[in-house]
Amino acid sequence: MHIPDGFINAGTSAAAGAVAVGCVAVSLRKASRDLDDREVPLAGMTAAFIFAVQMLNFPVASGTSGHLLGGVLAAVLVGPWVGALCVTVVLVVQALLFADGGLSALGLNVLNMAIVGAWGGYLVFLGVRALLPARRSSVVAASAIAAALAPVLAALLFTVEYAIGGNGAAALGTVAAAMVGVHVLIGIGEGIITALTVSAVMATRPDLVYGARGLMAPAGWASTLTSRSTLTSRSTDEAAAASPLPARSVR
Amino acid sequence: MRAAEGPRQPEYATSPDASGRSGRNGGSWRWTIGLLVAGGLLVALLLAFFVSPFASSAPDGLEKVAADEAVDRDERDHALAGGPLADYSVRGVHDARLSTGLAGVIGVAVTFAIGGGLFLVVRRSGRRGDDAASPVAASRTPTRT
Numbered sequence: 001m002h003i004p005d006g007f008i009n010a011g012t013s014a015a016a017g018a019v020a021v022g023c024v025a026v027s028l029r030k031a032s033r034d035l036d037d038r039e040v041p042l043a044g045m046t047a048a049f050i051f052a053v054q055m056l057n058f059p060v061a062s063g064t065s066g067h068l069l070g071g072v073l074a075a076v077l078v079g080p081w082v083g084a085l086c087v088t089v090v091l092v093v094q095a096l097l098f099a100d101g102g103l104s105a106l107g108l109n110v111l112n113m114a115i116v117g118a119w120g121g122y123l124v125f126l127g128v129r130a131l132l133p134a135r136r137s138s139v140v141a142a143s144a145i146a147a148a149l150a151p152v153l154a155a156l157l158f159t160v161e162y163a164i165g166g167n168g169a170a171a172l173g174t175v176a177a178a179m180v181g182v183h184v185l186i187g188i189g190e191g192i193i194t195a196l197t198v199s200a201v202m203a204t205r206p207d208l209v210y211g212a213r214g215l216m217a218p219a220g221w222a223s224t225l226t227s228r229s230t231l232t233s234r235s236t237d238e239a240a241a242a243s244p245l246p247a248r249s250v251r
Numbered sequence: 252m253r254a255a256e257g258p259r260q261p262e263y264a265t266s267p268d269a270s271g272r273s274g275r276n277g278g279s280w281r282w283t284i285g286l287l288v289a290g291g292l293l294v295a296l297l298l299a300f301f302v303s304p305f306a307s308s309a310p311d312g313l314e315k316v317a318a319d320e321a322v323d324r325d326e327r328d329h330a331l332a333g334g335p336l337a338d339y340s341v342r343g344v345h346d347a348r349l350s351t352g353l354a355g356v357i358g359v360a361v362t363f364a365i366g367g368g369l370f371l372v373v374r375r376s377g378r379r380g381d382d383a384a385s386p387v388a389a390s391r392t393p394t395r396t
Contacts, residue, residue: 001313006327031370032377038284040374044367045291051362052295055303055339055355057311064315065307082370089366093358099329099337151312158313162322170320178320182312204282 001069001154001183002094003109003161005102012165017107023115024088030081034210042208043078047086049197050074054090058189066186069154071117072125072147073194076139076211077201080122083210087114108161112154121150125211139212140199148191155183292363299355303339304348 008016035043050070057065070090074083091109094100101109125146132138159176166175198209206212282290310318317323335342336354344350 001311003313004323004326005329006325007317007322028373032373035370035374035377037374040370041288041367042284043370044363045288045295047366048359048363049291049295052299052303052355052359055299055306055351055358057307057309059307059309060312063309064312065309066312067306085369085373086366089369090362093362093365096331097334097336097361098339098354098358099331099334100339102327103330155312166322167325168320168322169324170322175316175320175322178316179312182316186312201287205284205287208284208287 001067001109001113001151001158001186002091002101003105003112003158005104006167007102008105008108008161009165009167010104012161013104013108015107016111016161020107020110020115023119024085024110027081027084027088027118031079031085034079034081039078039082039208043082043086046074046077046083047089050086051090051093053193054094060185060189061182064182066151066182066189068190068193069113069117069150071113071115072121072143072150072190073197075118075122076125076143076146076194076198077209079210080118083122084114084118087117108158112157112161116153116157117150120153121146122211124149129211129215134215136202136206136212136215139202139209139215140195143198143211144191144195147194148187151183151187151190152180155179292359295359296356299359300352303355304351 050068050073053068054070055067057067060066069087071083071087074086077083078086088110091101091106091114095103095106095109125142128145129138129142132141156176156179159172159179162170162175163172198211201209202212309315314323317326329337331337336357339354339358340347340350341353341357344353
């Protein structure tokens with residue numbers, strides 16, 4: 001999904017760069033309010049993890065591969081603002097050190113992967129989560145669905161960019177259909193990897209998962225009366241393991 | 252557990268994992284943030300070193316479509332294609348798998364360092380900006396690179 005130099009003309013690339021700088025500036029400002037001390041290393045780790053998993057291209061169709069973009073994963077773990085910065089850091093490192101993703105196309109790539117993934121993907125995540133019951137598993141399910149959609153959104157945005165300033169003579173409809181088709185398949189992988197990672201963190205420290213925050217806070221009567229249906233209490237097993245008191249009542 | 256545990260529920264709700272307390276009497280083991288970060292980094296390093304050399308080398312979705320539809324007609328070589336880590340290989344390391352694995356490890360380390368450094372700066376600017384509102388944070392954005 002990394003656009004190299006020359007796919008999109010210079011003017012469009014520069015305009016995308018300006019928009020991307022604006023989006024990153026907004027992310028920086030918002031992130032400064034989101035981050036607390038404990039989240040600084042967590043956010044750095046999230047970026048490093050996404051770098052590693054982006055290297056793991058998996059086959060999706062004959063002669064085609066795909067890899068995690070990571071925007072939704074980052075947004076669910078550390079929030080859309082910090083998450084967008086995580087993916088942006090990955091893209092900058094890839095472009096500068098590993099010659100992956102054109103320098104002139106960096107703005108395009110930041111928009112398609114970091115901003116669409118973390119901002120757009122997080123909106124989808126919130127929408128899906130709101131439709132599901134307030135359970136931990138819903139956080140994982142919503143992140144999987146949003147992550148599966150993110151590569152398709154990125155593919156669509158690439159098509160728009162190609163329509164505005166694409167070099168080459170391909171028909172738009174053909175590019176759109178081909179891009180969406182293959183990125184639906186890549187989205188399946190994105191959804192699975194995101195779900196596995198989010199559920200691993202939910203199983204260890206759900207309190208650190210940004211996307212579970214609204215559900216973790218004690219929220220009115222529901223948390224005190226029917227705690228089993230909310231995320232404010234530990235699950236049965238965890239409660240039993242964590243405190244001797246409920247352990248007795250369980251047995 | 253349903254009825255018997257009902258009255259105690261608020262207690263759990265108000266002492267979430269974040270409080271830092273754990274069931275010491277029960278001897279339960281707890282993921283601190285340090286452990287979680289170390290664990291995540293370890294997984295990232297292991298994936299980068301041991302798994303990435305075996306990743307598919309087929310073109311990704313965009314590259315494939317671009318090649319099929321001649322979107323790549325005017326593609327230019329990357330300006331830094333001659334760099335020591337270009338294309339996820341370490342120049343001078345001739346074993347392809349080792350070269351990719353080492354490049355991955357370097358990338359994970361560099362990304363963690365740059366990301367962690369950036370977020371530390373963002374965090375500090377946010378703290379300073381608490382009083383003077385957001386322009387402080389915004390004015391610090393150039394320090395990003």
